[in-house]
Amino acid sequence: MDILRVENLNVEVSGRTVLKNVSFSIPEGEVHVLFGPNGSGKSTLIKTILGFPGYKVLSGSITFKGKEITDMPTDERVKLGIGVAFQNPPAVMGVKLGDLLKEMMRDGEEAERRISTLLKELNFPRNFLTRDVNLGFSGGEIKKSEILQVLAQDVDLMILDEPDSGVDVENLQVIGEVLSRRLKGRSALLITHLGYILRYVDADVAHVLIDGRIACSGSALRILGQILKEGYSWCEKCPRVKGLRCEGFL
Amino acid sequence: MSPKTRLVLGRYSREAKEWPSCPLSLLPEEILRRSMDVGVVSDEGERAATYLQIDHSVVLQAVQEAFKGKIEVMSTRDALERYSWLRDYWWRLVRADADDYTRLADSLWDQGYFIRVFEGEKVILPLQSCLFMSTENINQNVHNIIIAEPRSEAHIITGCTVHPNVHSGLHVGVSEFYVKEGAKLTFTMIHSWAREVEVRPRSAALIEDDATFISNYVSLKPVKSLQMYPTAYCRGEDSRVSFNSIIYGVGESKIDVGAKVVLQGEGSRGEVVSRAVATDKAQIYVRGFLLGEHEESRAHLECRGLLLSDEAMIHAIPELLAKVKGAELSHEAAVGKIAEDQILYLMARGFSRDEAESLIVNGCQHTGAPGEAQQGHQEDDRRNDPWSTINR
Numbered sequence: 119m120d121i122l123r124v125e126n127l128n129v130e131v132s133g134r135t136v137l138k139n140v141s142f143s144i145p146e147g148e149v150h151v152l153f154g155p156n157g158s159g160k161s162t163l164i165k166t167i168l169g170f171p172g173y174k175v176l177s178g179s180i181t182f183k184g185k186e187i188t189d190m191p192t193d194e195r196v197k198l199g200i201g202v203a204f205q206n207p208p209a210v211m212g213v214k215l216g217d218l219l220k221e222m223m224r225d226g227e228e229a230e231r232r233i234s235t236l237l238k239e240l241n242f243p244r245n246f247l248t249r250d251v252n253l254g255f256s257g258g259e260i261k262k263s264e265i266l267q268v269l270a271q272d273v274d275l276m277i278l279d280e281p282d283s284g285v286d287v288e289n290l291q292v293i294g295e296v297l298s299r300r301l302k303g304r305s306a307l308l309i310t311h312l313g314y315i316l317r318y319v320d321a322d323v324a325h326v327l328i329d330g331r332i333a334c335s336g337s338a339l340r341i342l343g344q345i346l347k348e349g350y351s352w353c354e355k356c357p358r359v360k361g362l363r364c365e366g367f368l
Numbered sequence: 369m370s371p372k373t374r375l376v377l378g379r380y381s382r383e384a385k386e387w388p389s390c391p392l393s394l395l396p397e398e399i400l401r402r403s404m405d406v407g408v409v410s411d412e413g414e415r416a417a418t419y420l421q422i423d424h425s426v427v428l429q430a431v432q433e434a435f436k437g438k439i440e441v442m443s444t445r446d447a448l449e450r451y452s453w454l455r456d457y458w459w460r461l462v463r464a465d466a467d468d469y470t471r472l473a474d475s476l477w478d479q480g481y482f483i484r485v486f487e488g489e490k491v492i493l494p495l496q497s498c499l500f501m502s503t504e505n506i507n508q509n510v511h512n513i514i515i516a517e518p519r520s521e522a523h524i525i526t527g528c529t530v531h532p533n534v535h536s537g538l539h540v541g542v543s544e545f546y547v548k549e550g551a552k553l554t555f556t557m558i559h560s561w562a563r564e565v566e567v568r569p570r571s572a573a574l575i576e577d578d579a580t581f582i583s584n585y586v587s588l589k590p591v592k593s594l595q596m597y598p599t600a601y602c603r604g605e606d607s608r609v610s611f612n613s614i615i616y617g618v619g620e621s622k623i624d625v626g627a628k629v630v631l632q633g634e635g636s637r638g639e640v641v642s643r644a645v646a647t648d649k650a651q652i653y654v655r656g657f658l659l660g661e662h663e664e665s666r667a668h669l670e671c672r673g674l675l676l677s678d679e680a681m682i683h684a685i686p687e688l689l690a691k692v693k694g695a696e697l698s699h700e701a702a703v704g705k706i707a708e709d710q711i712l713y714l715m716a717r718g719f720s721r722d723e724a725e726s727l728i729v730n731g732c733q734h735t736g737a738p739g740e741a742q743q744g745h746q747e748d749d750r751r752n753d754p755w756s757t758i759n760r
Contacts, residue, residue, distance in 0.1 A: 168716055191720075192715040193718055193719055193723075196717065207713055210731065212672070213714075213727055222718060271717065
């Protein structure tokens with residue numbers, strides 16, 4: 119069964135069509151990767167899946183766990199089991215990270231234990247719980263805070279937006295190892311521009327988004343190898359980008 | 369009463385019934401409940417001392433047995449009768465002729481409290497006081513004197529409020545704080561008024577060598593108008609002051625609050641942190657004035673204001689004046705509506721829009737640790753850590 123199915127999605131942002139006929143699906147228990155150059159529409163896709171206002175679905179549908187969520191409010195989608203670790207989350211002054219987690223989890227001692235374990239796994243200092251969410255956090259700290267939150271949410275589908283960008287080698291290793299363990303047998307969509315995180319995480323399938331279209335889908339490692347070798351210019355030549363069908367590396 | 373005083377008093381009444389002395393447990397239920405809303409603890413045993421004044425009557429002035437000889441609490445009238453030296457502290461930091469309201473409080477004085485923490489005494493339980501208005505349309509003018517003697521430490525929680533049946537009145541509160549060498553005084557004031565009540569606190573503090581004064585102020589209920597501008601004189605070497613305020617403006621409240629820090633001592637430090645939330649048609653002015661008069665001094669002003677209504681208004685007015693080179697003064701202010709990206713971010717964590725807004729508003733009102741307490745930052749972290757009960 120597909121946990122997420124996106125079909126023929128056309129999305130407009132500020133009067134411009136950003137996503138064009140995007141279709142892909144993630145079967146339950148699989149980790150998929152979404153590659154794409156800057157400005158290709160990766161973040162737009164995430165925000166559309168979350169149902170953020172300003173991301174207008176012109177046509178197409180999003181189905182999560184068999185239920186169409188295309189017109190559902192953001193918090194209801196999240197409650198169904200979607201969690202996102204954002205690439206550039208805003209700072210929320212005055213809201214302590216610990217308080218946010220506590221409000222999110224609402225299940226007392228068990229939640230406390232889980233947070234403690236996650237903090238240790240992520241090598242994330244405990245005093246960050248008393249700091250305002252994302253305020254003055256470094257790049258690596260933001261990534262860890264986002265992953266901590268999304269893991270604390272204990273969702274059915276994790277969407278991780280660029281968990282490897284702006285992170286030093288040491289923190290990348292910590293984040294990579296945590297995701298490697300925590301994503302086993304779970305459903306996830308991993309967005310990456312550079313692909314570093316794939317040194318740690320076994321992904322099943324990759325999709326390449328070019329200019330708002332899925333240019334190809336296939337083996338994550340093979341597509342990554344090709345991108346590293348030839349860059350996204352290789353994908354831009356793909357007939358599918360021009361609206362033609364291409365099976366890529368399937 | 370002079371014609372001028374009569375003019376300031378306006379429509380407010382000076383008529384109030386006499387209240388007998390009584391413990392908190394025997395107070396009418398509505399009075400006790402309202403007092404508890406502003407921080408009063410009904411079990412006097414949980415406080416080192418309690419002072420309660422209703423309208424013009426002193427109802428309770430009691431020090432717990434264990435704290436006798438360490439602190440004194442009584443009405444300022446009793447204290448002035450007992451101690452002739454107290455005249456040296458009376459209208460010393462706040463001038464009696466400073467404005468119409470100080471003149472009113474000078475000519476029509478209705479007691480207030482005298483609190484003295486004896487030299488070297490560290491009072492582990494907070495002291496509490498409550499200034500209560502129980503008569504409709506009454507004028508209450510209190511004058512408080514607080515002295516923290518050398519190397520003493522205490523926390524005073526004072527609540528000011530009205531009976532549920534009181535909608536209108538004028539409260540003038542003059543407070544003079546003397547924080548002596550090496551002393552640490554924390555003063556937390558909680559206000560809960562009514563829609564037609566006017567409030568005019570007039571306060572000042574003198575902070576000596578190595579002494580610390582922390583003033584916390586909270587006002588979350590409607591008020592017709594509230595205007596206050598306490599001044600702290602950091603006269604001593606390494607003296608410290610921290611003003612923290614949380615203001616929630618509702619209805620048609622007109623609120624004008626601020627603090628002035630005068631850095632006169634070498635190594636003196638000051639901080640003014642304000643959080644304001646304005647909804648409905650509330651108008652809030654948040655002021656701050658840092659005056660650097662010593663080369664080795666530093667102060668910071670911070671204001672954050674959230675607007676929850678298009679008809680509300682927040683006006684931040686920070687002022688920095690350095691009179692000598694080397695005085696380091698800074699400020700930051702942010703006023704506006706709740707940022708949409710923050711709401712969406714919290715909604716992506718499963719909160720509804722209302723819950724997300726509420727989290728941000730509550731967060732805005734959280735003032736954080738006062739600057740001079742930063743040295744104990746790790747301890748603060750632990751205290752604020754919502755998960756601190758678990759083993760690490």
